[in-house]
Amino acid sequence: MRIIIHVDLDSFYASCEELRHPELMGKPVVVCMFSARGNDSGAVATANYKAREMGIKSGMPISFARKRASIETAFLKADIQHYRSISQRIMLILESKADKFQQVSVDEAYLDVSSLSGMEKAVDLAKEIKEEILSSEKLTCSIGIGPNKLVSKMATSFRKPDGLTPVGNPKEFLFPMPVKKLHGIGPKTAEMLNEAGVTTIGDLASFDAGKLSGIVGKNRAVLLHQKANGIDDSPVEEKDIKQISRLTTLTDNSSDASFIMESLQTLAEDIHHKLEKRRLLCRTISVMIIDSSIQMHTKSMTTEATDSLDAIRTYASRLLAGLLSEKNVVARRAGIRVSNFEARKDQKSLSDPLFRR
Ligand code: DCP
Numbered sequence: 001m002r003i004i005i006h007v008d009l010d011s012f013y014a015s016c017e018e019l020r021h022p023e024l025m026g027k028p029v030v031v032c033m034f035s036a037r038g039n040d041s042g043a044v045a046t047a048n049y050k051a052r053e054m055g056i057k058s059g060m061p062i063s064f065a066r067k068r069a070s071i072e073t074a075f076l077k078a079d080i081q082h083y084r085s086i087s088q089r090i091m092l093i094l095e096s097k098a099d100k101f102q103q104v105s106v107d108e109a110y111l112d113v114s115s116l117s118g119m120e121k122a123v124d125l126a127k128e129i130k131e132e133i134l135s136s137e138k139l140t141c142s143i144g145i146g147p148n149k150l151v152s153k154m155a156t157s158f159r160k161p162d163g164l165t166p167v168g169n170p171k172e173f174l175f176p177m178p179v180k181k182l183h184g185i186g187p188k189t190a191e192m193l194n195e196a197g198v199t200t201i202g203d204l205a206s207f208d209a210g211k212l213s214g215i216v217g218k219n220r221a222v223l224l225h226q227k228a229n230g231i232d233d234s235p236v237e238e239k240d241i242k243q244i245s246r247l248t249t250l251t252d253n254s255s256d257a258s259f260i261m262e263s264l265q266t267l268a269e270d271i272h273h274k275l276e277k278r279r280l281l282c283r284t285i286s287v288m289i290i291d292s293s294i295q296m297h298t299k300s301m302t303t304e305a306t307d308s309l310d311a312i313r314t315y316a317s318r319l320l321a322g323l324l325s326e327k328n329v330v331a332r333r334a335g336i337r338v339s340n341f342e343a344r345k346d347q348k349s350l351s352d353p354l355f356r357r
């Protein structure tokens, strides 16, 4: 049985803007993608929850949103690069918690955490993730947990913002919902199904296969039947990685190499395990320091290909000492990154599970 966690940040672009413009806190905020034509031509990228209460939402023309907005509503131009850099730091946190990790958009990712064996442990991990994102980036997210990607994503949408929804029994969770809530069913299909008497996902799950094929075509009918029954075998797909990074927040701000290195020990272990699991050797090792103004400082070295824990620790320690002596920085967060990978050339032996297969 798999356990999949789905994470989605709350009103992401708008929350990023609230953070750097504290005067916006508590006010409706609309982040816009203005088109080149100027004026109010363009679409709403997102709105914070306050602005959503007035019916403003993603994709809506900015001119529509202006008509619905109260006088105190702030309309801001989207700054994608800014959101992306925040997203990258959060994705690093998420990736470090998963057996397998797949980012699916700027603010959304799946984590396969099946090795945790048990929903309770997955819920604990989800709480830890929420706390870590809140303490390091001051952002909230919503999390869904289920046996597959479909159910975990629907669980995330179930309670937002700042939600945490574990689903142990997908049928019990899905069946009472209106059929239009099932991912992959657009308004048109929902309408046709409603006309055929299918109003809930439960109705769809037990709807006659022949009749369903008549409405949506044979291939889609099979897929929709599976989805309605909470079945989804699609894997969490890790992309080919270019680097592995781990970052941690220090218990105290510091410029003391041995104090910072203590925190880096577990990160080095994490990276070593990840390299082993992926059968990779790295040639470049970097140490990162983030100071209290979120400025990142790094120092790197390239060496013979390795996955050894000792080597990673030794190089990290050397790089850290070098970085601190070159720059007068006080670290708030610190991390290690390895890159420049090559595949491990294993001796095939009979005890090697890949060889046995
Ligand atoms: N986005 C966009 N245009 C859209 C939808 C989204 O530019 N039509 C951008 C802005 C969002 C970000 O992508 O902040 C993430 O999309 P989500 O669908 O997750 O929306 P939010 O994070 O804004 O809100 P929610 O709290 O519902 O997740």
Ligand code: MG
Binding pocket: 008, 009, 010, 011, 012, 107
């Ligand atoms: Mg979101």
